[in-house]
Amino acid sequence: MSQPLVASSQLHIRMALLVICAAYVFYRLNKAGGQERLPECGLLGATKFVVYSKNVVTPKGVQAAAVSIMNGKITQVKPAKKAPRSKRRMMVLDYGDKAILPGGIDLHAHLNEPGRADWEGFVTGTQAAAAGGITTVVDMPLNSFPTTTTLEAFDMKLEAADGKLYVDTAFWAGLVPENAGNHSVLEALLAKGAVGFKAFMSPSGINDFPNSNKTVLRQGLEYLVKNDVPLMVHAEDPPLDAPAPEGDPRSYLAYMSSRPREWEKRAIKQLIELAEELQPAPRIHIAHLSDADNLPILAEAKARGLQITVETCPHYLMFAAEEIPDGSTLFKCAPPIREAENRERLWAGLEEGVIDVVSSDHSPSTPELKLLEEGDFQKAWGGISGLQMGLSATWSEGVKRNATLEKLAQWWSTLPAQIAQLPEKGLIKKGYDADLVVLDLEEPVDTSEEAYRHKHKVSPYLGLEMYGQVHATFVRGYQMLVVPAENW
Numbered sequence: 001m002s003q004p005l006v007a008s009s010q011l012h013i014r015m016a017l018l019v020i021c022a023a024y025v026f027y028r029l030n031k032a033g034g035q036e037r038l039p040e041c042g043l044l045g046a047t048k049f050v051v052y053s054k055n056v057v058t059p060k061g062v063q064a065a066a067v068s069i070m071n072g073k074i075t076q077v078k079p080a081k082k083a084p085r086s087k088r089r090m091m092v093l094d095y096g097d098k099a100i101l102p103g104g105i106d107l108h109a110h111l112n113e114p115g116r117a118d119w120e121g122f123v124t125g126t127q128a129a130a131a132g133g134i135t136t137v138v139d140m141p142l143n144s145f146p147t148t149t150t151l152e153a154f155d156m157k158l159e160a161a162d163g164k165l166y167v168d169t170a171f172w173a174g175l176v177p178e179n180a181g182n183h184s185v186l187e188a189l190l191a192k193g194a195v196g197f198k199a200f201m202s203p204s205g206i207n208d209f210p211n212s213n214k215t216v217l218r219q220g221l222e223y224l225v226k227n228d229v230p231l232m233v234h235a236e237d238p239p240l241d242a243p244a245p246e247g248d249p250r251s252y253l254a255y256m257s258s259r260p261r262e263w264e265k266r267a268i269k270q271l272i273e274l275a276e277e278l279q280p281a282p283r284i285h286i287a288h289l290s291d292a293d294n295l296p297i298l299a300e301a302k303a304r305g306l307q308i309t310v311e312t313c314p315h316y317l318m319f320a321a322e323e324i325p326d327g328s329t330l331f332k333c334a335p336p337i338r339e340a341e342n343r344e345r346l347w348a349g350l351e352e353g354v355i356d357v358v359s360s361d362h363s364p365s366t367p368e369l370k371l372l373e374e375g376d377f378q379k380a381w382g383g384i385s386g387l388q389m390g391l392s393a394t395w396s397e398g399v400k401r402n403a404t405l406e407k408l409a410q411w412w413s414t415l416p417a418q419i420a421q422l423p424e425k426g427l428i429k430k431g432y433d434a435d436l437v438v439l440d441l442e443e444p445v446d447t448s449e450e451a452y453r454h455k456h457k458v459s460p461y462l463g464l465e466m467y468g469q470v471h472a473t474f475v476r477g478y479q480m481l482v483v484p485a486e487n488w
């Protein structure tokens, strides 16, 4: 690529974003020693530089500090009232009072490659991640074809990703009835570098990723506990005789009622039972909690010492059923977005730490499959596109509810790193990866289609008023440069 390298942090660009550094960052987190390739280009020719701001989110709180970076690692975090001067061999990027946080870690993104790269793909998915301040994406094992449930499929995934990644990327493997009892397959997938497994308790929307009942989950967990790796679960358990959805297919309330709260409650109850029954205690991560009624039982389970962690998504924190227009299938996801009152309780759950993390559940499709014209909630693809907007959306909504920068960093970086067991990620701290995001907290986010780096410009976030624009993203010390479209 021959785009100009714009080596100035002062250069303030936020129209159409394009990450131009073909970074080829490939980071497969692998206990057996994964393959890792460093970026082949970067904004800063230097491998040694300093990033400064008055609001650096460190484990000791928000500080005015200078963060020294060398060879992709943070070598020092030094409190400093003023930015140090740039020297010939030490460039200082002074971000003033913008916030510097540990880069976002999105535990839940469907990038859909190989097999459905027409829905998204690694290039656009990880470029959009960089533009949204996400420095590590953990890709889901389904919606790609084949689904990542066998060793061959995992190899195909790695091959498809090679050379296409602009941020660090790790992978979940899939747990399905076919492999749950076959522990040598699970073992091989972990040896390849999967961070853990993902299972569904409801039909997944993808025929070759069947759902699991409690017995199947137990079979898989019996192996996973030995390795102390997490099982992430889509926790909705529909009854076998669930009635077909009724009413006007364009009605949002009819869609929401077709996936009632009981489904989530029943699934979560079974997951807590499994956590209690198995020894040693399994790590169970509840994907995309929507129903806040479950917070008390989850709080109790955690208080009893069970290793249950909980995720919610920006769309549950930002939108509300009452405000979703009939026919607006942009908002169709599962479990569904519920009422405003439920949303406020999810925020309280985050604040109290019952919900650990926020991840996007970015699940795009082609525009055609969203049936935007017909507005048919029953037939449209269930999944929301929003990876690029998740971090900013969480800040934009959180600040209205007195969320702090420290909490934002916990929800989007520190705790996700712990859950996926990503060493040396998730903190701005000496010895950690130099994964950073620079946010202007008060600046409007560019939510235009031109700025949206995903393959399809189909998302409920487009055109919204939000605050907390990403100014720069560093992935292991490489600045993922964003430039206006006219400079491509």
Ligand SMILES: NC(=O)N[C@H]1NC(=O)NC1=O
Pocket: 110, 142, 143, 204, 205, 206, 234, 332, 333, 334, 335, 361, 363, 382, 383, 384
């Ligand atoms: N298959 C798939 O991506 N499903 C996801 N979409 C969604 O809205 N919830 C999911 O679990």
Ligand SMILES: [Zn+2]
Pocket: 234, 287, 288, 334
């Ligand atoms: Zn899910």
Ligand SMILES: [Zn+2]
Pocket: 108, 110, 140, 361, 362, 363
């Ligand atoms: Zn998902």
